[in-house]
Amino acid sequence: MKQFLADLHIHTALSPCAAEDMTPPAIVQAALDSGLAMIAICDHNSAGNTAATQAAAGDRLCALAGMELTTAEEVHVLGLFPDAARASAAAAEVVATLPQADAAYYERFGPQQLMGADGRVLGFERRMLAVASTFELSAAIALIHRHDGVAVAAHVNRPSFSVVSQLGMFPPDAGFDAIEVFSAPGFPSRAAEFAGHGLAVLSSSDSHFLGDVGSACSVFEMRAPTFEELRLAMRGADGRAVRCA
Amino acid sequence: MTVTELAAKLELRPLTPQVTPSTEQVTGGYVSDLLSDVLANAPRGGVLVTVQVHLNVIAVAVHAELAGVIFALDRVPDESVRAKAVAEGIPLYTTKESAFDVAGRLYEFGLRGPRA
Ligand SMILES: [Zn+2]
Ligand SMILES: [Zn+2]
Numbered sequence: 001m002k003q004f005l006a007d008l009h010i011h012t013a014l015s016p017c018a019a020e021d022m023t024p025p026a027i028v029q030a031a032l033d034s035g036l037a038m039i040a041i042c043d044h045n046s047a048g049n050t051a052a053t054q055a056a057a058g059d060r061l062c063a064l065a066g067m068e069l070t071t072a073e074e075v076h077v078l079g080l081f082p083d084a085a086r087a088s089a090a091a092a093e094v095v096a097t098l099p100q101a102d103a104a105y106y107e108r109f110g111p112q113q114l115m116g117a118d119g120r121v122l123g124f125e126r127r128m129l130a131v132a133s134t135f136e137l138s139a140a141i142a143l144i145h146r147h148d149g150v151a152v153a154a155h156v157n158r159p160s161f162s163v164v165s166q167l168g169m170f171p172p173d174a175g176f177d178a179i180e181v182f183s184a185p186g187f188p189s190r191a192a193e194f195a196g197h198g199l200a201v202l203s204s205s206d207s208h209f210l211g212d213v214g215s216a217c218s219v220f221e222m223r224a225p226t227f228e229e230l231r232l233a234m235r236g237a238d239g240r241a242v243r244c245a
Numbered sequence: 246m247t248v249t250e251l252a253a254k255l256e257l258r259p260l261t262p263q264v265t266p267s268t269e270q271v272t273g274g275y276v277s278d279l280l281s282d283v284l285a286n287a288p289r290g291g292v293l294v295t296v297q298v299h300l301n302v303i304a305v306a307v308h309a310e311l312a313g314v315i316f317a318l319d320r321v322p323d324e325s326v327r328a329k330a331v332a333e334g335i336p337l338y339t340t341k342e343s344a345f346d347v348a349g350r351l352y353e354f355g356l357r358g359p360r361a
Contacts, residue, residue, distance in 0.1 A: 037304075072297055137299060159281075167301040168280030238248075 004225045006038035006132065007031065007217040008064065009078060009180060009204035012049040015068075016109035016130040018208040019102035023119030024049060024056035026210055028244040031061055034214025037225040040064035042078050044129045045094050048086035048114045055117035056086055067091050068154060070132045071140045074163045076154035078180065079144035080104060082227045090147040097134040098127040105130075137163070141175040150231055151175065155182035155206055157190045166172045170197055174206040178234050180204050181244065203244035217245045246271055246354060248292065248336055249314045257315060257349055260327055266336040274356045276348045281306045286309060288350035288359045292351070294344045298322035302328045310336050311335065317344040 010027060012094040019150040031039045041063060051064035057063040065087035066080045081087035105128055107164070112125040136142060145149040153163045153176045164170055170179075175228045181189040195201050205216040221241045222229040233240035248266040252259065272290035277283050278297040287293055288312040289297055295302065298320050313336040316322065321339050330337050340347060 033345075073297065160352055165281045166279060166297075167282045167299050168305040169301060 001221045002036035003032065004220045004222065005035055005214075005245060006040075006202075006220055006225070006230070007036050007068070007205050007207070007214050008038070008040035008080065008152070008202060009033070009041055009042050009068070010039050010207045010213060011068075012041060012053065013110075013113045013115065014046055014049045014125060014129070015039050015043045016112060018043075018110075019210065020110070020113065021210055022208070023115055024053040024117055025119045026121070027053060027213060028063065030057045030210050030213035031063075034217075036061065036214050036217060038062040038064065038079050038220070038230070039213070040066040040078070041106075042066040042068040042080075044068050045070055045091065045127075045133055045169055046099060046125055047081075047084065047091040048125055050087050051084035052115050052117045056119075058089045059167040062227075062228055064230070067094070069094055069135065069140050069144070071163070072132055072134055072136045073166045074132050074209045075137055075163045075166045077137070077140050077144070077163075077180075078154050079145075079147070079149040080152065080227070080230070081147060081149040084098060084149045086149065090143055090149065090186060094133045094135065094141060095127050095129075098131055099130065101126055101128045104111070108161065145175070150177040150234060152178045152180050152202065154180050155204075156194055157188065158236055170194070178202055178242075182206055183244065189244065200236070200242045201244060202242065218244050219245050246356075251292070251314075251351070251354065252338050253334075254339060254354065255315075255347065257334050257340050260321060260337040260339055261315075261330050261335070264329045264334055264336045265344045267312050269312070272358060273358060273361075274351045275358060276321070284309055286314065286359055291359075294351070296320050298326065300326050300329060302326065305335055305345060306330075306335045307333050309332055313338065315340060315347055317342060317347055
């Protein structure tokens with residue numbers, strides 16, 4: 001087994017409120033500079049920049065295709081998928097439930113840029129990615145699993161948009177594959193407390209700005225930085241493991 | 246006023262007729278869809294008005310010792326949620342009114358929030 005550093009919650013400029021310099025090549029470079037072997041692109045309710053980031057990464061870095069889904073209860077759930085095609089298929093079902101964006105929305109939330117591997121803007125997402133989908137938590141997790149992904153309870157230690165803030169307590173039989181704690185200086189991660197649920201606990205940066213990429217990460221002990229190895233490590237299979245860095 | 250009297254006055258539709266509500270006086274009311282907030286702030290023996298229909302509503306109602314839960318805007322939780330409520334003895338109701346209007350009527354009946 002080898003050790004790999006992974007920051008599995010990074011937004012691109014597609015996300016409302018993420019910086020416009022969060023382009024695929026800039027994120028890849030920031031991740032390499034931070035010594036990461038693995039990242040996951042998780043934009044709000046979309047996977048529109050995942051393929052571009054994978055192309056920008058080439059074989060220098062494993063850039064997983066993900067999505068940060070907002071459920072009807074306003075719980076943030078990360079879906080991490082085997083490839084960009086399956087991430088996009090899952091995201092298409094989510095985005096279909098969101099309202100069309102109007103001029104006032106773009107003014108408030110930014111342009112929601114779809115980008116190429118070189119960082120050039122190719123288009124704009126037309127739905128309101130900032131709002132909640134109509135998927136309830138159990139349906140959201142089922143959607144992620146149906147597209148062969150793993151479902152991660154996002155930033156459970158945060159006071160908003162977490163499964164704990166919205167639902168009062170961690171739902172033990174919701175079907176999550178892992179729990180993510182948000183880590184930042186001076187912010188209690190409570191990782192030990194959440195480890196009590198018997199699921200892998202990850203630490204991620206939830207980066208919306210380039211300077212935050214890799215500011216928190218997880219250590220995966222596995223054979224190679226791939227999605228399948230990550231899935232096995234989350235289960236602790238055959239000596240694989242994951243812990244907060 | 247008991248939960249049963251209150252439900253009759255507000256013409257709430259019972260979702261758990263199998264449950265015999267408490268005959269104690271309702272102590273107050275609370276409106277929130279954030280269950281962490283309900284856990285922290287709802288008055289014991291009070292009623293919760295919410296549009297949150299996740300199963301955890303029942304667990305939180307038990308922890309917070311609520312007298313009952315009123316779902317606004319015609320929200321009806323899944324059968325699994327209603328079954329859990331029956332098992333825990335928490336009466337559930339639904340109404341077409343908004344949470345704001347339900348709360349206003351509860352206030353008229355003399356119910357108050359935890360910090361009033
Ligand atoms: Zn989030
Ligand atoms: Zn995020």
